[in-house]
Amino acid sequence: MSHRGKEFISIAAEAEKDLRELxxxxxxxxxxxxxxxxxxxxxxxxxxxxxxxxxxxxVVTGEWSKKAVKEAKAYGDIHVAASAEDKAFTYAPMDxxxxxxxxxxxxxxxxxxxxxxxxxxxxxxxxPLVADASSHILSRPLAVxxxxxxxxxxxxxxxxxxxxxxxxxxxxxxxxxxxxPSVMDYQQQALADSMHNTPATYAxxxxxxxxxxxxxxxxxxxxxxxxxxxxxxxxxxxxxxSFYRNPVARADRSRxxxxxxxxxxxxxxxxxxxxxxxxxxxxxxxxxxxxMRASIYNAMPIEGVRALVDYxxxxxxxxx
Ligand code: PMP
Numbered sequence: 001m002s003h004r005g006k007e008f009i010s011i012a013a014e015a016e017k018d019l020r021e022l023x024x025x026x027x028x029x030x031x032x033x034x035x036x037x038x039x040x041x042x043x044x045x046x047x048x049x050x051x052x053x054x055x056x057x058x059v060v061t062g063e064w065s066k067k068a069v070k071e072a073k074a075y076g077d078i079h080v081a082a083s084a085e086d087k088a089f090t091y092a093p094m095d096x097x098x099x100x101x102x103x104x105x106x107x108x109x110x111x112x113x114x115x116x117x118x119x120x121x122x123x124x125x126x127x128p129l130v131a132d133a134s135s136h137i138l139s140r141p142l143a144v145x146x147x148x149x150x151x152x153x154x155x156x157x158x159x160x161x162x163x164x165x166x167x168x169x170x171x172x173x174x175x176x177x178x179x180x181p182s183v184m185d186y187q188q189q190a191l192a193d194s195m196h197n198t199p200a201t202y203a204x205x206x207x208x209x210x211x212x213x214x215x216x217x218x219x220x221x222x223x224x225x226x227x228x229x230x231x232x233x234x235x236x237x238x239x240x241x242s243f244y245r246n247p248v249a250r251a252d253r254s255r256x257x258x259x260x261x262x263x264x265x266x267x268x269x270x271x272x273x274x275x276x277x278x279x280x281x282x283x284x285x286x287x288x289x290x291x292m293r294a295s296i297y298n299a300m301p302i303e304g305v306r307a308l309v310d311y312x313x314x315x316x317x318x319x320x
Contacts (some may be wrong), residue, residue, distance in 0.1 A: 015208030038153035042071035051104035062111030110136035117254035138226035159207035261291035
């Protein structure tokens, strides 16, 4: 099936229409289906938005926002407007020290590894607000109109890897720095309906099916209701005793990615082994945080969280 054939063009158009409906994306925003993952956006954003100003502000709340800063530094003057490093990246600072002449301010609205989530949209003063929403997009309604640009790698809540969705306000495109590859120029991709070259057709098709599934389930309000219930089950157990611990400030805890520390790290291996024997895999936390991490994205049903909580209770009884 050619990506330029009417069959695929209608698949792509339908995916965009459904995503627009789910997120209530205003008409003055473009929706781009691109490749290169969220990591390429770390570079593509400064290349497209920083030209002319030469400076941008960044908020650092963990591993992914650190990576975004590192990448952006190649393109201009980067200022850290707020950082959670003083408390080992366990909270979401709301007080940002912004430069009025910065081209934009970038933050990560859910730090996947650290499990820190912004539950409110910070005040970006008058700067375009740019969010890496990779690991919580579509988990809840989102006020798109408060942002200049939102991007998300598909593999957490959207669909297969190999696709990144960029939602960008019209007035921010068309100013890419000289030398920006055409495939990375938002304007060129917007003019070509994300088909400047062959897009990730299969990933777009599956993403479109996921958007339809979310709609049939009741949309983002229903996703949020489920995700709140799932996260509550897990955090309630963690907080019920002292055997398990989550290091994140309560108000900033993620509903999607939940780090769980055991009372003694010596038990980690036994915990993982026992989990695996019950069919629960990939629970090991990132080395920068340690412990466990439960990824409870949209695709994880509450039964899956219940199974984990039951196992955690049994493990505590045995080892606590
Ligand atoms: N940002 C966040 C918040 C992520 O969780 C990830 C990885 N899932 C990335 C960026 C990088 O995404 P990718 O591997 O698609 O480049």
